[in-house]
Amino acid sequence: MTKSYDIAVIGGGNAALCAAITAVEAGAKVLILEAAPKAYRGGNSRHTRNFRCMHTGPLGPLVESYSEEEYFADLMKVTDGKTHEGLARLAIRTSEECLPWMEEHGVRFQPSLSGTLSLGRTNAFFLGGGKGLVNAYYRTAEKLGVDVMYDAQVTHLEVEEDKVVSVEYEHGDKSHRITPKAVVVASGGFQADTDWLARAWGPAAKNFLIRGTPYNRGVVLADLLDQGIEQVGDPTQCHAVAIDGRAPKFDGGIVTRLDCVPFSVVVNQNAERFYDEGEDVWPKRYAIWGRLVAAQPDQVGYVVIDAKSLNLFMPSVFPPIKADTLEELAEKMGLPADKLRKTVDAFNESCGDTSAFHPTELDGVSTSGLTPPKTNWARPITEAPFYGYSLRTGVTFTYLGLKVNETAQCSIGNKPVSNLWAAGETMAGSILGQGYLAGFGMTIGTVFGRIAGKEAANYAN
Numbered sequence: 001m002t003k004s005y006d007i008a009v010i011g012g013g014n015a016a017l018c019a020a021i022t023a024v025e026a027g028a029k030v031l032i033l034e035a036a037p038k039a040y041r042g043g044n045s046r047h048t049r050n051f052r053c054m055h056t057g058p059l060g061p062l063v064e065s066y067s068e069e070e071y072f073a074d075l076m077k078v079t080d081g082k083t084h085e086g087l088a089r090l091a092i093r094t095s096e097e098c099l100p101w102m103e104e105h106g107v108r109f110q111p112s113l114s115g116t117l118s119l120g121r122t123n124a125f126f127l128g129g130g131k132g133l134v135n136a137y138y139r140t141a142e143k144l145g146v147d148v149m150y151d152a153q154v155t156h157l158e159v160e161e162d163k164v165v166s167v168e169y170e171h172g173d174k175s176h177r178i179t180p181k182a183v184v185v186a187s188g189g190f191q192a193d194t195d196w197l198a199r200a201w202g203p204a205a206k207n208f209l210i211r212g213t214p215y216n217r218g219v220v221l222a223d224l225l226d227q228g229i230e231q232v233g234d235p236t237q238c239h240a241v242a243i244d245g246r247a248p249k250f251d252g253g254i255v256t257r258l259d260c261v262p263f264s265v266v267v268n269q270n271a272e273r274f275y276d277e278g279e280d281v282w283p284k285r286y287a288i289w290g291r292l293v294a295a296q297p298d299q300v301g302y303v304v305i306d307a308k309s310l311n312l313f314m315p316s317v318f319p320p321i322k323a324d325t326l327e328e329l330a331e332k333m334g335l336p337a338d339k340l341r342k343t344v345d346a347f348n349e350s351c352g353d354t355s356a357f358h359p360t361e362l363d364g365v366s367t368s369g370l371t372p373p374k375t376n377w378a379r380p381i382t383e384a385p386f387y388g389y390s391l392r393t394g395v396t397f398t399y400l401g402l403k404v405n406e407t408a409q410c411s412i413g414n415k416p417v418s419n420l421w422a423a424g425e426t427m428a429g430s431i432l433g434q435g436y437l438a439g440f441g442m443t444i445g446t447v448f449g450r451i452a453g454k455e456a457a458n459y460a461n
Contacts, residue, residue, distance in 0.1 A: 006182065010220055012035075014048070018449030022457070026461065030146045032146060035151070049130065049439075098446045098450070110127040111125070157224060181460040185422045191397055193217040209250075229402055231400065233400045240290025243394030245300060258389055262376070269298060271302075275372055281362060321388045323388075354380075357379060425445070
């Protein structure tokens with residue numbers, strides 16, 4: 001390449017785009033290196049739907065208010081306290097100013113979706129979903145003069161002492177080398193490298209499905225960790241949800257997610273329940289189910305609901321398995337019919353008064369004398385026809401990543417790398433020690449993408 005750049009942004013999703021736009025507006029010459037082809041640009045961001053946002057009053061599509069303390073308490077609940085409080089609060093506080101910034105740069109919002117999401121007060125939904133957001137940012141970036149190279153797989157960042165001196169990438173069957181003044185890494189986790197997943201999780205990981213892009217293979221992450229860049233997070237921790245077992249191995253996206261668990265009984269292949277399906281409202285607890293299913297035989301689970309619950313949740317892209325009796329449903333799903341009948345009968349007998357049932361709030365309609373209990377939305381499964389889904393573990397992104405400080409800067413030992421910043425899923429493990437909160441990945445990417453872009457531009461200038 002003959003053109004020189006102040007900043008190379010590695011990755012092409014939300015965090016990378018926020019960094020690139022912020023940097024070019026600060027006067028820097030910016031190149032985005034996106035491993036995916038143009039049609040698949042955007043990483044996992046193109047599968048997203050919303051952005052979790054603090055606000056002190058009505059803001060854009062958001063109603064009422066959502067305070068820093070409530071937001072932080074929600075995060076603590078899902079992570080069980082495993083977070084860096086300073087970075088978490090920085091992401092939360094800064095999210096409020098991000099929403100108008102997003103609108104100024106082409107993102108459009110719509111009223112929140114209804115059903116089990118229950119997010120009208122906390123999460124702002126993108127008009128056109130994640131693809132709408134990604135396309136808006138690319139239009140804005142290109143208008144501002146950001147250069148974008150697709151099918152550009154970065155293979156190596158040469159780190160000498162406390163500085164990145166070059167970036168090597170492959171494009172058009174050739175190897176290239178550039179020497180930008182600064183680098184922002186926003187290339188996601190390693191979840192699409194299933195061999196790496198298996199090394200972390202064991203052979204069971206081979207049965208996992210990858211919800212997002214097949215291009216997040218952790219190549220840059222591994223390269224930097226091998227050179228001593230400080231890491232954060234546990235390789236076995238990730239954003240993993242229970243998705244439709246019929247989803248493709250890669251890139252099924254959010255449409256394969258199943259939101260019916262709160263209104264169901266969930267069993268393993270032995271037709272045995274293994275966890276409280278009604279523990280909390282779905283945006284706060286849906287992300288535990290990927291790990292729960294991963295612990296079951298053959299990493300598979302099965303959802304059973306009846307006719308009265310069919311329209312209470314957002315449907316998967318695949319229609320449910322339907323049967324007039326539980327025995328017929330068991331046969332269609334490959335479950336032992338007598339055991340499923342016994343499990344469902346025991347559940348039904350443990351259900352009490354259901355008059356307080358409320359599908360979008362914790363209603364306290366619970367079982368009695370059942371192990372494990374169902375603590376909310378516990379209604380007998382009695383009304384034919386009956387419906388079922390298979391569940392598999394769907395990994396969204398991994399939490400092993402690059403450790404950053406409040407300015408999104410990476411380090412070797414305790415010494416900052418002078419021209420290296422990270423944003424998005426690449427550094428989300430700095431905040432997400434375990435668990436997940438709906439829409440929070442987009443918060444981390446937007447906040448730290450903007451920080452990284454600003455800091456990289458300041459350094460380059």
